[in-house]
Amino acid sequence: MxxxxxxxxxxxxxxxxxxxxxxxxxxxxxxxxxxxxxxxxxxxxxxxxxxxxxxxxxxxxxxxxxxxxxxxxxxxxxxxxxxxxxxxxxxxxxxxxxxxxxxxxxxxxxxxxxxxxxxxxxxxxxEIKDAPAFESITRAQRIAESAFRHVLGLINPDMTEIELAAELEYFMRRAGSEEPAFPTIAISGASTSLPHGEPANRKLSRGFITMDYGATVDGYRSDMTRTVVLGRADDDMRRLYQTVLDAQLAALEVVCEGADMGAVDGLARDIIENAGYHGCFGHGLGHGVGMYIHESPSLNPSAKGKILRRGQLVTIEPGIYIEGKYGCRIEDMVALTDNGPVNLTDCEKQLIEL
Ligand SMILES: [Mn+2]
Known part of the structure:
Protein backbone atom coordinates (compact mmCIF):
# COMPACT_ATOMS: atom_id res chain seq x y z
CA MET A 1 0.00 0.00 0.00
CA GLU A 127 1.57 12.26 7.33
CA ILE A 128 -1.67 10.40 6.54
CA LYS A 129 -1.31 7.33 8.72
CA ASP A 130 -2.51 3.85 7.77
CA ALA A 131 -3.90 1.33 10.27
CA PRO A 132 -0.51 -0.34 10.97
CA ALA A 133 0.97 3.08 11.79
CA PHE A 134 -1.80 3.82 14.29
CA GLU A 135 -1.35 0.33 15.80
CA SER A 136 2.40 0.81 16.27
CA ILE A 137 1.93 4.24 17.85
CA THR A 138 -0.75 2.84 20.16
CA ARG A 139 1.58 0.03 21.25
CA ALA A 140 4.33 2.57 21.92
CA GLN A 141 1.87 4.64 23.93
CA ARG A 142 0.78 1.62 26.04
CA ILE A 143 4.45 1.07 26.92
CA ALA A 144 4.87 4.73 27.92
CA GLU A 145 1.76 4.56 30.12
CA SER A 146 3.02 1.53 32.00
CA ALA A 147 6.33 3.35 32.54
CA PHE A 148 4.37 6.25 34.06
CA ARG A 149 2.58 3.96 36.51
CA HIS A 150 5.90 2.31 37.31
CA VAL A 151 7.66 5.56 38.26
CA LEU A 152 4.70 6.80 40.34
CA GLY A 153 5.74 4.13 42.84
CA LEU A 154 9.38 5.21 42.76
CA ILE A 155 9.37 9.02 42.83
CA ASN A 156 10.82 10.35 46.09
CA PRO A 157 12.85 13.36 47.21
CA ASP A 158 16.13 11.40 47.09
CA MET A 159 15.80 10.61 43.39
CA THR A 160 17.49 12.85 40.82
CA GLU A 161 15.84 14.13 37.65
CA ILE A 162 18.28 12.06 35.57
CA GLU A 163 17.42 8.95 37.61
CA LEU A 164 13.73 9.56 36.95
CA ALA A 165 14.39 9.93 33.20
CA ALA A 166 16.52 6.76 33.31
CA GLU A 167 13.80 4.80 35.12
CA LEU A 168 11.26 5.79 32.46
CA GLU A 169 13.61 4.86 29.62
CA TYR A 170 14.81 1.59 31.19
CA PHE A 171 11.26 0.47 31.88
CA MET A 172 10.17 1.28 28.31
CA ARG A 173 13.19 -0.50 26.83
CA ARG A 174 12.44 -3.62 28.85
CA ALA A 175 8.82 -3.43 27.72
CA GLY A 176 9.91 -3.58 24.06
CA SER A 177 10.58 0.02 23.04
CA GLU A 178 13.30 0.32 20.39
CA GLU A 179 14.58 3.57 21.85
CA PRO A 180 13.21 6.66 23.61
CA ALA A 181 10.95 8.56 21.22
CA PHE A 182 13.11 11.64 21.95
CA PRO A 183 15.34 12.71 24.85
CA THR A 184 13.14 12.16 27.91
CA ILE A 185 12.13 15.27 29.82
CA ALA A 186 11.85 14.69 33.58
CA ILE A 187 12.15 17.98 35.43
CA SER A 188 11.06 19.32 38.79
CA GLY A 189 10.49 22.50 40.74
CA ALA A 190 11.59 25.72 39.09
CA SER A 191 12.82 23.84 35.99
CA THR A 192 9.22 23.04 35.08
CA SER A 193 8.79 26.62 33.85
CA LEU A 194 11.04 25.58 30.92
CA PRO A 195 8.75 23.77 28.43
CA HIS A 196 11.71 21.72 27.15
CA GLY A 197 13.95 21.75 30.22
CA GLU A 198 16.62 19.07 30.52
CA PRO A 199 16.81 16.62 33.41
CA ALA A 200 19.72 17.48 35.70
CA ASN A 201 21.85 15.51 38.11
CA ARG A 202 20.04 17.05 41.07
CA LYS A 203 17.45 15.71 43.48
CA LEU A 204 13.79 16.15 42.66
CA SER A 205 12.40 19.38 44.10
CA ARG A 206 9.06 19.41 45.83
CA GLY A 207 6.28 20.82 43.70
CA PHE A 208 5.53 20.09 40.04
CA ILE A 209 7.34 17.30 38.23
CA THR A 210 6.85 17.28 34.46
CA MET A 211 7.51 14.11 32.48
CA ASP A 212 7.36 14.40 28.67
CA TYR A 213 8.55 11.27 26.92
CA GLY A 214 7.62 8.40 24.66
CA ALA A 215 8.49 4.95 23.36
CA THR A 216 9.25 3.68 19.83
CA VAL A 217 7.65 0.64 18.17
CA ASP A 218 8.26 -0.30 14.50
CA GLY A 219 9.98 3.06 14.12
CA TYR A 220 6.84 4.88 15.28
CA ARG A 221 6.97 7.28 18.24
CA SER A 222 4.58 8.03 21.04
CA ASP A 223 4.40 11.34 22.90
CA MET A 224 2.83 12.00 26.29
CA THR A 225 3.28 14.57 29.04
CA ARG A 226 2.10 14.22 32.61
CA THR A 227 2.71 16.67 35.43
CA VAL A 228 2.49 15.37 39.02
CA VAL A 229 3.25 16.97 42.37
CA LEU A 230 5.89 15.83 44.82
CA GLY A 231 4.41 16.74 48.22
CA ARG A 232 1.22 18.76 48.41
CA ALA A 233 -0.08 21.24 45.85
CA ASP A 234 -1.08 24.65 47.16
CA ASP A 235 -4.16 26.51 45.88
CA ASP A 236 -2.23 28.37 43.14
CA MET A 237 -0.80 25.10 41.85
CA ARG A 238 -4.22 23.46 41.88
CA ARG A 239 -5.77 26.34 39.99
CA LEU A 240 -2.98 26.34 37.41
CA TYR A 241 -3.18 22.56 36.94
CA GLN A 242 -6.96 22.64 36.58
CA THR A 243 -6.74 25.42 33.99
CA VAL A 244 -4.32 23.39 31.87
CA LEU A 245 -6.58 20.35 32.21
CA ASP A 246 -9.71 22.36 31.31
CA ALA A 247 -7.94 23.74 28.22
CA GLN A 248 -6.84 20.26 27.20
CA LEU A 249 -10.25 18.66 27.72
CA ALA A 250 -11.93 21.45 25.74
CA ALA A 251 -9.54 20.95 22.80
CA LEU A 252 -9.98 17.16 22.98
CA GLU A 253 -13.75 17.71 22.66
CA VAL A 254 -13.44 19.53 19.33
CA VAL A 255 -10.42 18.02 17.61
CA CYS A 256 -11.65 15.99 14.64
CA GLU A 257 -11.44 15.60 10.88
CA GLY A 258 -12.62 18.86 9.31
CA ALA A 259 -11.81 21.05 12.33
CA ASP A 260 -9.85 24.28 11.82
CA MET A 261 -6.37 23.80 13.32
CA GLY A 262 -6.13 27.43 14.42
CA ALA A 263 -9.56 27.26 16.05
CA VAL A 264 -8.68 24.16 18.10
CA ASP A 265 -5.54 25.95 19.29
CA GLY A 266 -7.52 29.12 19.98
CA LEU A 267 -10.11 27.35 22.12
CA ALA A 268 -7.45 26.03 24.52
CA ARG A 269 -5.49 29.29 24.39
CA ASP A 270 -8.55 31.39 25.29
CA ILE A 271 -9.28 29.25 28.35
CA ILE A 272 -5.74 29.84 29.60
CA GLU A 273 -5.81 33.58 28.76
CA ASN A 274 -9.23 34.08 30.32
CA ALA A 275 -8.05 32.44 33.54
CA GLY A 276 -5.50 35.25 33.81
CA TYR A 277 -2.35 33.47 32.65
CA HIS A 278 -1.43 36.04 30.00
CA GLY A 279 1.55 35.12 27.89
CA CYS A 280 2.17 31.92 29.87
CA PHE A 281 1.32 29.49 27.03
CA GLY A 282 4.04 30.34 24.56
CA HIS A 283 4.02 27.30 22.28
CA GLY A 284 1.56 25.70 19.88
CA LEU A 285 -1.20 23.42 21.14
CA GLY A 286 0.02 20.36 19.30
CA HIS A 287 1.86 18.67 16.47
CA GLY A 288 1.79 15.55 14.35
CA VAL A 289 3.64 12.43 15.52
CA GLY A 290 4.76 9.47 13.46
CA MET A 291 8.17 8.09 12.61
CA TYR A 292 9.41 11.52 13.67
CA ILE A 293 8.41 12.99 17.01
CA HIS A 294 7.48 16.30 15.38
CA GLU A 295 5.69 16.10 12.05
CA SER A 296 3.00 17.99 10.21
CA PRO A 297 0.46 19.26 11.00
CA SER A 298 0.99 21.97 13.61
CA LEU A 299 -1.83 23.28 15.77
CA ASN A 300 -0.98 26.89 16.55
CA PRO A 301 -2.45 30.39 16.16
CA SER A 302 -1.05 30.78 12.63
CA ALA A 303 -2.77 27.58 11.44
CA LYS A 304 -6.12 29.37 11.06
CA GLY A 305 -7.88 28.15 7.93
CA LYS A 306 -5.97 24.87 7.80
CA ILE A 307 -8.26 21.89 8.13
CA LEU A 308 -7.51 18.62 9.95
CA ARG A 309 -7.73 15.56 7.74
CA ARG A 310 -8.54 11.91 8.25
CA GLY A 311 -5.39 9.87 8.93
CA GLN A 312 -3.57 12.65 10.73
CA LEU A 313 -2.44 12.29 14.31
CA VAL A 314 -1.94 15.28 16.59
CA THR A 315 -0.94 15.92 20.15
CA ILE A 316 -3.04 18.16 22.38
CA GLU A 317 -0.61 19.66 24.88
CA PRO A 318 -1.49 22.99 26.46
CA GLY A 319 0.75 24.29 29.24
CA ILE A 320 1.16 27.20 31.60
CA TYR A 321 4.68 28.34 32.46
CA ILE A 322 5.38 30.99 35.09
CA GLU A 323 8.93 32.24 34.61
CA GLY A 324 11.21 31.54 37.56
CA LYS A 325 8.47 29.68 39.44
CA TYR A 326 7.05 26.56 37.85
CA GLY A 327 5.02 25.20 34.98
CA CYS A 328 2.65 22.43 33.99
CA ARG A 329 1.78 20.65 30.73
CA ILE A 330 -0.62 17.80 29.97
CA GLU A 331 -0.35 15.99 26.62
CA ASP A 332 -2.38 13.30 24.87
CA MET A 333 -2.28 12.04 21.26
CA VAL A 334 -5.40 11.91 19.09
CA ALA A 335 -5.69 9.82 15.92
CA LEU A 336 -8.19 10.96 13.30
CA THR A 337 -9.32 7.50 12.20
CA ASP A 338 -11.98 6.30 9.76
CA ASN A 339 -14.19 5.93 12.83
CA GLY A 340 -13.60 9.47 14.07
CA PRO A 341 -11.12 10.89 16.56
CA VAL A 342 -9.58 8.40 18.97
CA ASN A 343 -7.53 9.50 21.96
CA LEU A 344 -4.64 7.02 21.91
CA THR A 345 -3.61 8.05 25.42
CA ASP A 346 -5.14 6.00 28.21
CA CYS A 347 -3.52 7.47 31.28
CA GLU A 348 -4.87 9.24 34.34
CA LYS A 349 -4.56 13.02 34.43
CA GLN A 350 -6.28 14.18 37.57
CA LEU A 351 -3.76 15.90 39.85
CA ILE A 352 -1.55 13.28 41.50
CA GLU A 353 0.28 14.15 44.74
CA LEU A 354 3.13 11.87 45.75
MN1 LIG B 1 4.63 16.71 22.08
Whole structure:
Protein backbone atom coordinates (compact mmCIF):
# COMPACT_ATOMS: atom_id res chain seq x y z
CA MET A 1 0.00 0.00 0.00
CA UNK A 2 2.74 2.44 0.99
CA UNK A 3 4.86 1.50 -2.01
CA UNK A 4 1.81 1.74 -4.29
CA UNK A 5 0.92 5.20 -2.97
CA UNK A 6 4.46 6.45 -3.37
CA UNK A 7 4.70 5.00 -6.87
CA UNK A 8 1.46 6.72 -7.83
CA UNK A 9 2.93 10.04 -6.67
CA UNK A 10 6.13 9.38 -8.62
CA UNK A 11 4.13 8.79 -11.80
CA UNK A 12 1.84 11.78 -11.19
CA UNK A 13 4.85 14.05 -10.88
CA UNK A 14 6.39 12.74 -14.07
CA UNK A 15 9.43 11.12 -12.43
CA UNK A 16 10.81 7.81 -13.62
CA UNK A 17 12.20 6.81 -10.24
CA UNK A 18 13.07 8.03 -6.76
CA UNK A 19 16.20 7.40 -4.71
CA UNK A 20 15.54 7.25 -0.97
CA UNK A 21 18.58 8.10 1.15
CA UNK A 22 16.83 8.89 4.43
CA UNK A 23 16.64 5.89 6.78
CA UNK A 24 13.11 6.78 7.94
CA UNK A 25 11.85 7.00 4.36
CA UNK A 26 13.60 3.74 3.51
CA UNK A 27 12.02 1.94 6.45
CA UNK A 28 8.60 3.42 5.72
CA UNK A 29 8.59 2.29 2.10
CA UNK A 30 10.50 -1.01 2.28
CA UNK A 31 9.90 -2.14 5.87
CA UNK A 32 13.65 -2.59 6.19
CA UNK A 33 15.57 -0.59 8.77
CA UNK A 34 19.20 0.11 7.92
CA UNK A 35 21.50 3.06 8.17
CA UNK A 36 23.58 2.92 5.02
CA UNK A 37 22.44 2.28 1.46
CA UNK A 38 19.58 3.15 -0.85
CA UNK A 39 16.01 2.24 -1.59
CA UNK A 40 15.25 2.86 -5.25
CA UNK A 41 11.65 2.98 -6.44
CA UNK A 42 10.85 2.96 -10.14
CA UNK A 43 7.55 2.92 -11.96
CA UNK A 44 7.55 -0.87 -12.07
CA UNK A 45 10.42 -2.10 -9.97
CA UNK A 46 11.91 -1.34 -6.58
CA UNK A 47 15.31 -2.27 -5.17
CA UNK A 48 17.04 -2.26 -1.79
CA UNK A 49 20.76 -1.59 -2.17
CA UNK A 50 22.61 -2.65 0.98
CA UNK A 51 26.17 -3.61 1.83
CA UNK A 52 27.47 -6.82 3.40
CA UNK A 53 26.51 -5.78 6.96
CA UNK A 54 22.83 -5.62 6.06
CA UNK A 55 22.40 -7.89 3.08
CA UNK A 56 21.20 -11.03 4.88
CA UNK A 57 18.66 -9.08 6.94
CA UNK A 58 17.55 -7.14 3.86
CA UNK A 59 16.84 -10.36 1.98
CA UNK A 60 14.83 -11.66 4.93
CA UNK A 61 12.87 -8.42 5.36
CA UNK A 62 12.18 -7.59 1.72
CA UNK A 63 8.84 -8.73 0.43
CA UNK A 64 8.07 -9.69 -3.15
CA UNK A 65 7.98 -6.04 -4.15
CA UNK A 66 11.72 -5.45 -3.69
CA UNK A 67 14.85 -6.79 -5.33
CA UNK A 68 17.81 -6.87 -2.96
CA UNK A 69 21.23 -6.07 -4.39
CA UNK A 70 24.54 -5.90 -2.58
CA UNK A 71 26.73 -2.82 -2.70
CA UNK A 72 30.35 -3.91 -2.98
CA UNK A 73 33.73 -2.56 -4.00
CA UNK A 74 33.43 -4.41 -7.31
CA UNK A 75 30.11 -2.73 -8.05
CA UNK A 76 30.89 0.94 -7.50
CA UNK A 77 28.24 2.02 -9.99
CA UNK A 78 25.44 -0.09 -8.61
CA UNK A 79 23.16 2.90 -7.95
CA UNK A 80 23.35 4.40 -11.49
CA UNK A 81 23.33 0.88 -12.94
CA UNK A 82 20.10 0.08 -11.09
CA UNK A 83 18.45 3.27 -12.33
CA UNK A 84 19.64 2.57 -15.87
CA UNK A 85 18.19 -0.92 -15.70
CA UNK A 86 14.84 0.74 -14.93
CA UNK A 87 15.25 2.92 -18.00
CA UNK A 88 15.01 5.95 -15.71
CA UNK A 89 16.05 9.47 -16.68
CA UNK A 90 14.17 11.79 -14.32
CA UNK A 91 15.13 10.80 -10.80
CA UNK A 92 13.66 12.36 -7.66
CA UNK A 93 15.86 12.73 -4.58
CA UNK A 94 15.19 13.62 -0.95
CA UNK A 95 16.22 17.27 -0.72
CA UNK A 96 14.49 17.56 2.69
CA UNK A 97 16.95 15.11 4.22
CA UNK A 98 20.25 15.24 2.32
CA UNK A 99 23.13 17.32 3.61
CA UNK A 100 24.93 19.59 1.14
CA UNK A 101 27.82 17.12 0.94
CA UNK A 102 25.41 14.19 0.64
CA UNK A 103 23.77 15.90 -2.29
CA UNK A 104 27.15 16.63 -3.90
CA UNK A 105 28.09 12.95 -3.62
CA UNK A 106 24.74 11.83 -5.05
CA UNK A 107 24.97 14.31 -7.94
CA UNK A 108 28.41 12.99 -8.68
CA UNK A 109 27.20 9.37 -8.75
CA UNK A 110 24.12 10.24 -10.82
CA UNK A 111 25.68 12.75 -13.24
CA UNK A 112 23.96 11.03 -16.18
CA UNK A 113 20.45 11.52 -14.76
CA UNK A 114 18.18 14.50 -14.30
CA UNK A 115 17.92 14.93 -10.54
CA UNK A 116 14.74 16.56 -9.26
CA UNK A 117 14.08 17.50 -5.60
CA UNK A 118 10.99 15.66 -4.33
CA UNK A 119 10.19 18.19 -1.60
CA UNK A 120 7.42 16.97 0.69
CA UNK A 121 6.19 14.27 -1.69
CA UNK A 122 6.87 11.36 0.66
CA UNK A 123 6.37 13.34 3.89
CA UNK A 124 2.84 14.20 2.73
CA UNK A 125 2.10 10.51 2.17
CA UNK A 126 3.58 9.56 5.55
CA GLU A 127 1.57 12.26 7.33
CA ILE A 128 -1.67 10.40 6.54
CA LYS A 129 -1.31 7.33 8.72
CA ASP A 130 -2.51 3.85 7.77
CA ALA A 131 -3.90 1.33 10.27
CA PRO A 132 -0.51 -0.34 10.97
CA ALA A 133 0.97 3.08 11.79
CA PHE A 134 -1.80 3.82 14.29
CA GLU A 135 -1.35 0.33 15.80
CA SER A 136 2.40 0.81 16.27
CA ILE A 137 1.93 4.24 17.85
CA THR A 138 -0.75 2.84 20.16
CA ARG A 139 1.58 0.03 21.25
CA ALA A 140 4.33 2.57 21.92
CA GLN A 141 1.87 4.64 23.93
CA ARG A 142 0.78 1.62 26.04
CA ILE A 143 4.45 1.07 26.92
CA ALA A 144 4.87 4.73 27.92
CA GLU A 145 1.76 4.56 30.12
CA SER A 146 3.02 1.53 32.00
CA ALA A 147 6.33 3.35 32.54
CA PHE A 148 4.37 6.25 34.06
CA ARG A 149 2.58 3.96 36.51
CA HIS A 150 5.90 2.31 37.31
CA VAL A 151 7.66 5.56 38.26
CA LEU A 152 4.70 6.80 40.34
CA GLY A 153 5.74 4.13 42.84
CA LEU A 154 9.38 5.21 42.76
CA ILE A 155 9.37 9.02 42.83
CA ASN A 156 10.82 10.35 46.09
CA PRO A 157 12.85 13.36 47.21
CA ASP A 158 16.13 11.40 47.09
CA MET A 159 15.80 10.61 43.39
CA THR A 160 17.49 12.85 40.82
CA GLU A 161 15.84 14.13 37.65
CA ILE A 162 18.28 12.06 35.57
CA GLU A 163 17.42 8.95 37.61
CA LEU A 164 13.73 9.56 36.95
CA ALA A 165 14.39 9.93 33.20
CA ALA A 166 16.52 6.76 33.31
CA GLU A 167 13.80 4.80 35.12
CA LEU A 168 11.26 5.79 32.46
CA GLU A 169 13.61 4.86 29.62
CA TYR A 170 14.81 1.59 31.19
CA PHE A 171 11.26 0.47 31.88
CA MET A 172 10.17 1.28 28.31
CA ARG A 173 13.19 -0.50 26.83
CA ARG A 174 12.44 -3.62 28.85
CA ALA A 175 8.82 -3.43 27.72
CA GLY A 176 9.91 -3.58 24.06
CA SER A 177 10.58 0.02 23.04
CA GLU A 178 13.30 0.32 20.39
CA GLU A 179 14.58 3.57 21.85
CA PRO A 180 13.21 6.66 23.61
CA ALA A 181 10.95 8.56 21.22
CA PHE A 182 13.11 11.64 21.95
CA PRO A 183 15.34 12.71 24.85
CA THR A 184 13.14 12.16 27.91
CA ILE A 185 12.13 15.27 29.82
CA ALA A 186 11.85 14.69 33.58
CA ILE A 187 12.15 17.98 35.43
CA SER A 188 11.06 19.32 38.79
CA GLY A 189 10.49 22.50 40.74
CA ALA A 190 11.59 25.72 39.09
CA SER A 191 12.82 23.84 35.99
CA THR A 192 9.22 23.04 35.08
CA SER A 193 8.79 26.62 33.85
CA LEU A 194 11.04 25.58 30.92
CA PRO A 195 8.75 23.77 28.43
CA HIS A 196 11.71 21.72 27.15
CA GLY A 197 13.95 21.75 30.22
CA GLU A 198 16.62 19.07 30.52
CA PRO A 199 16.81 16.62 33.41
CA ALA A 200 19.72 17.48 35.70
CA ASN A 201 21.85 15.51 38.11
CA ARG A 202 20.04 17.05 41.07
CA LYS A 203 17.45 15.71 43.48
CA LEU A 204 13.79 16.15 42.66
CA SER A 205 12.40 19.38 44.10
CA ARG A 206 9.06 19.41 45.83
CA GLY A 207 6.28 20.82 43.70
CA PHE A 208 5.53 20.09 40.04
CA ILE A 209 7.34 17.30 38.23
CA THR A 210 6.85 17.28 34.46
CA MET A 211 7.51 14.11 32.48
CA ASP A 212 7.36 14.40 28.67
CA TYR A 213 8.55 11.27 26.92
CA GLY A 214 7.62 8.40 24.66
CA ALA A 215 8.49 4.95 23.36
CA THR A 216 9.25 3.68 19.83
CA VAL A 217 7.65 0.64 18.17
CA ASP A 218 8.26 -0.30 14.50
CA GLY A 219 9.98 3.06 14.12
CA TYR A 220 6.84 4.88 15.28
CA ARG A 221 6.97 7.28 18.24
CA SER A 222 4.58 8.03 21.04
CA ASP A 223 4.40 11.34 22.90
CA MET A 224 2.83 12.00 26.29
CA THR A 225 3.28 14.57 29.04
CA ARG A 226 2.10 14.22 32.61
CA THR A 227 2.71 16.67 35.43
CA VAL A 228 2.49 15.37 39.02
CA VAL A 229 3.25 16.97 42.37
CA LEU A 230 5.89 15.83 44.82
CA GLY A 231 4.41 16.74 48.22
CA ARG A 232 1.22 18.76 48.41
CA ALA A 233 -0.08 21.24 45.85
CA ASP A 234 -1.08 24.65 47.16
CA ASP A 235 -4.16 26.51 45.88
CA ASP A 236 -2.23 28.37 43.14
CA MET A 237 -0.80 25.10 41.85
CA ARG A 238 -4.22 23.46 41.88
CA ARG A 239 -5.77 26.34 39.99
CA LEU A 240 -2.98 26.34 37.41
CA TYR A 241 -3.18 22.56 36.94
CA GLN A 242 -6.96 22.64 36.58
CA THR A 243 -6.74 25.42 33.99
CA VAL A 244 -4.32 23.39 31.87
CA LEU A 245 -6.58 20.35 32.21
CA ASP A 246 -9.71 22.36 31.31
CA ALA A 247 -7.94 23.74 28.22
CA GLN A 248 -6.84 20.26 27.20
CA LEU A 249 -10.25 18.66 27.72
CA ALA A 250 -11.93 21.45 25.74
CA ALA A 251 -9.54 20.95 22.80
CA LEU A 252 -9.98 17.16 22.98
CA GLU A 253 -13.75 17.71 22.66
CA VAL A 254 -13.44 19.53 19.33
CA VAL A 255 -10.42 18.02 17.61
CA CYS A 256 -11.65 15.99 14.64
CA GLU A 257 -11.44 15.60 10.88
CA GLY A 258 -12.62 18.86 9.31
CA ALA A 259 -11.81 21.05 12.33
CA ASP A 260 -9.85 24.28 11.82
CA MET A 261 -6.37 23.80 13.32
CA GLY A 262 -6.13 27.43 14.42
CA ALA A 263 -9.56 27.26 16.05
CA VAL A 264 -8.68 24.16 18.10
CA ASP A 265 -5.54 25.95 19.29
CA GLY A 266 -7.52 29.12 19.98
CA LEU A 267 -10.11 27.35 22.12
CA ALA A 268 -7.45 26.03 24.52
CA ARG A 269 -5.49 29.29 24.39
CA ASP A 270 -8.55 31.39 25.29
CA ILE A 271 -9.28 29.25 28.35
CA ILE A 272 -5.74 29.84 29.60
CA GLU A 273 -5.81 33.58 28.76
CA ASN A 274 -9.23 34.08 30.32
CA ALA A 275 -8.05 32.44 33.54
CA GLY A 276 -5.50 35.25 33.81
CA TYR A 277 -2.35 33.47 32.65
CA HIS A 278 -1.43 36.04 30.00
CA GLY A 279 1.55 35.12 27.89
CA CYS A 280 2.17 31.92 29.87
CA PHE A 281 1.32 29.49 27.03
CA GLY A 282 4.04 30.34 24.56
CA HIS A 283 4.02 27.30 22.28
CA GLY A 284 1.56 25.70 19.88
CA LEU A 285 -1.20 23.42 21.14
CA GLY A 286 0.02 20.36 19.30
CA HIS A 287 1.86 18.67 16.47
CA GLY A 288 1.79 15.55 14.35
CA VAL A 289 3.64 12.43 15.52
CA GLY A 290 4.76 9.47 13.46
CA MET A 291 8.17 8.09 12.61
CA TYR A 292 9.41 11.52 13.67
CA ILE A 293 8.41 12.99 17.01
CA HIS A 294 7.48 16.30 15.38
CA GLU A 295 5.69 16.10 12.05
CA SER A 296 3.00 17.99 10.21
CA PRO A 297 0.46 19.26 11.00
CA SER A 298 0.99 21.97 13.61
CA LEU A 299 -1.83 23.28 15.77
CA ASN A 300 -0.98 26.89 16.55
CA PRO A 301 -2.45 30.39 16.16
CA SER A 302 -1.05 30.78 12.63
CA ALA A 303 -2.77 27.58 11.44
CA LYS A 304 -6.12 29.37 11.06
CA GLY A 305 -7.88 28.15 7.93
CA LYS A 306 -5.97 24.87 7.80
CA ILE A 307 -8.26 21.89 8.13
CA LEU A 308 -7.51 18.62 9.95
CA ARG A 309 -7.73 15.56 7.74
CA ARG A 310 -8.54 11.91 8.25
CA GLY A 311 -5.39 9.87 8.93
CA GLN A 312 -3.57 12.65 10.73
CA LEU A 313 -2.44 12.29 14.31
CA VAL A 314 -1.94 15.28 16.59
CA THR A 315 -0.94 15.92 20.15
CA ILE A 316 -3.04 18.16 22.38
CA GLU A 317 -0.61 19.66 24.88
CA PRO A 318 -1.49 22.99 26.46
CA GLY A 319 0.75 24.29 29.24
CA ILE A 320 1.16 27.20 31.60
CA TYR A 321 4.68 28.34 32.46
CA ILE A 322 5.38 30.99 35.09
CA GLU A 323 8.93 32.24 34.61
CA GLY A 324 11.21 31.54 37.56
CA LYS A 325 8.47 29.68 39.44
CA TYR A 326 7.05 26.56 37.85
CA GLY A 327 5.02 25.20 34.98
CA CYS A 328 2.65 22.43 33.99
CA ARG A 329 1.78 20.65 30.73
CA ILE A 330 -0.62 17.80 29.97
CA GLU A 331 -0.35 15.99 26.62
CA ASP A 332 -2.38 13.30 24.87
CA MET A 333 -2.28 12.04 21.26
CA VAL A 334 -5.40 11.91 19.09
CA ALA A 335 -5.69 9.82 15.92
CA LEU A 336 -8.19 10.96 13.30
CA THR A 337 -9.32 7.50 12.20
CA ASP A 338 -11.98 6.30 9.76
CA ASN A 339 -14.19 5.93 12.83
CA GLY A 340 -13.60 9.47 14.07
CA PRO A 341 -11.12 10.89 16.56
CA VAL A 342 -9.58 8.40 18.97
CA ASN A 343 -7.53 9.50 21.96
CA LEU A 344 -4.64 7.02 21.91
CA THR A 345 -3.61 8.05 25.42
CA ASP A 346 -5.14 6.00 28.21
CA CYS A 347 -3.52 7.47 31.28
CA GLU A 348 -4.87 9.24 34.34
CA LYS A 349 -4.56 13.02 34.43
CA GLN A 350 -6.28 14.18 37.57
CA LEU A 351 -3.76 15.90 39.85
CA ILE A 352 -1.55 13.28 41.50
CA GLU A 353 0.28 14.15 44.74
CA LEU A 354 3.13 11.87 45.75
MN1 LIG B 1 4.63 16.71 22.08
Missing amino acids: RLANFRKAIVQNGYDAAVLTNTVSQRYISGFNFTDGYVVVGRERATILADFRYIEAAKAAAGDDFDVVMISREQKNILPDTLSSYGAKKVAYEDNYLTCSGFAALSDKLADFELIPMGNLLDDIR
